[in-house]
Amino acid sequence: MNGNVIPSADPAEGTVKYYDGIAFNDVTDVDPYGRIKIEKSKEFLLKLADQLRFVKEGGKYYIECTYPEIPEGYEWGLGITVFSKDGTYITYSPVGRNPKWLIPAEGAFRKEATDVTNIKDVDFITILISLDHLKTESLGKLNIVYSMDKSDMRAKFIPESGTIPIENYSSTFDFAKMFQW
Template identity: 50%
Template sequence: MKKITSILVLITVITTILTVNIFAAKIPLRVVVNGSRINFPDAQPFIDENGRTQVPVRFVSEALGADVGWDGKTKTVTIEQGRNKITLVVGKSEYTVNGKTMEMDTTVLLLEDRTFVPVRFVSEGLGANVEWNASIRTVYITTGGAVPTPSPEEGEIRYYDGIAFNPATDVDEFGRMTIEKSQEFLLKMADQLAFVKENGRYYIVGEYPEIPEEFEWAVGIGINLKSGGRRNFSTLTARKEYLIPNEGSFKKDTTGLIDINDIDSFGITISVLNKDINEDLGILEIAYVIDGTLSDGNDRRVAFVPESGSIPQISYTDSFNFEKMFQW
């Protein structure tokens, strides 16, 4: 009950508790290898439709001390660094690391005579550590790690709606989904949640991504009214008229429950909970004010808020599609 109560409270105070940084202009993607930023003279890195950072293969590979080979007939990229060898094929999700077949949740791309590869899989294949700082859109790569050759005892990687999940590395000792993996699932869910109008009626629609069976979704939607009232829709409420499912897809008719012209702001919380312990390591919070601003002077905000206050919040405001979500 403690977790349920805290989520419901967050719905009512979301417009005042978020304290993340907002950037006036979109920051370009950056790649930093061992503290040095990589310069891309022509083709620039980008985030593909699967949420993976794609980079021109040669620049990052050479920064990691690797040699790059290309077979135009088979469209195969070969990356060699000492005893390590990675092979990737354009358009394929399967690749090999030192002869071991592995699979990624995206593909190698060939764009304007440049071969783009997902930087995480290539870097980790060469034994490097990869970290992504979403707030400054920067990939940090550091060398010195071990080449990933998962054995059965290390866990089997599974894919849930395109998101890779390894129970051995993506769950902490208490059974909670790790912060990094939580963000992937939460952002995908947020992208599939919307307030739409159809034939004069108003709906909240959503489609939950698949998640490992030991976890479940919790969503709270608070709609604050200019008249001073509030409407709380939730996967946790006991009131049937405000209850939304916590799995699959849903289409909640809110017509009659809300005067659209009376809406002042929206506050949304999304979390992925371990079913047994009813806990998480952080939630995604979304705030949107129709007429007016939040406490920081902006009218919208999206942030991943870790459970621990010692870990900074991560802002997704600049990259979030508010127009797609809020169509009322």
């Protein structure tokens, strides 16, 4: 937390804290089940996406990320899958059995994608980002798809509930900033 706290005059209206520039009110931005409301969740998810990069340096491929700060009681979910043209894939995630594919769930990281040796062998990359309440599920995920030949580039918020529409960010999402492989 960066310490910017703005209490309201009425405690029932909550307290506003800033997390990496995102204003969060602990009363008005939370639903009755303690989950961050959809619109505020989207802000956090897009902030993480903006801080995720696929870079190449010295002939090696890296995934870099700095997780934004989030309110207490929540955790990031991040899964990155790199699909090869031969049908195989690698999933980078904070959980898994193969330590060379593990990434941290918080803080910052720079992970060498050691299995990517020739970018021409990579078909596409998918990313799922969620902001999960520790006691309940998230209300949705940001799903990003990027094909190396640029024939399929999508960024969408996929809600957990079918009553909330999918929101498409594909036309405004900065794919070139994220994918530099």
